[in-house]
Amino acid sequence: MRETMALFGTGLTVVTGMSGDGPVGFTLQAFSSLSLEPPLISLNVARSSSSWPRIVESGRFVVNVLAEGQDDLALTFGTRGTDRFGEVEWTRGSSGLPHLPGCMAWIECNLVATYEGGDHLIAVGSVRDLIEGTTRRPLIFFDREFRKLQ
Incomplete structure (x- = not known):
């Protein structure tokens, strides 16, 4: 399954939020638009994520859509056990949630449902x-590699 699914190219995102301990975030590949009316998105988050439960506490998050050249952000936020926000610059969006600079887009959301x-x-x-x-x-x-569009 892993070998075959690696053949499906995707964009990369970093999902960020605020917890009682401060900013939190993780790299996520499995992101998509779900509905235009009403505007909904979906994320597929590993149950083993230690960051997601901290984001769920607030019920709000940002999908930072990574741009070409942001490989370092994808790697930083994809590495467990590191101070991810201590290693990168970030700002607060109008909602107060963490935005990573240089992204293609920022999508601010309220969590409305979670399914197994x-x-x-x-x-x-x-x-x-x-x-x-x-x-x-x-x-x-x-x-399993970062790529650029030709």
Whole structure:
């Protein structure tokens, strides 16, 4: 399964939020638009994530859509046991949630539902705000490597 699914190229995101301990976030590949009316997105989050339960506490999160050249952010937020926010610059969006600079877009959401999905959770977010960045060059992940569009 892992070998075959690696052949499906995707964009990369970092999901961020605020917990009682401060900012929290993790790299996520399994993100998609779910509905235009009402505006909903879905995330597939590993049950083993230690960051997701901290984000769930507030019920709000941001999907930071990574741009070409942000491989370092994907790696930083994908590494367990590190002070992820101690290693990167970030700002607070208008909602007070963490935004990572240089992203293609920021999608601010309220968590509306979570469903069981094997070793993952399927989370549904209601879109509160959409902010577009200035770049249109996505960071792509295909066959276990970061790629660029030609």
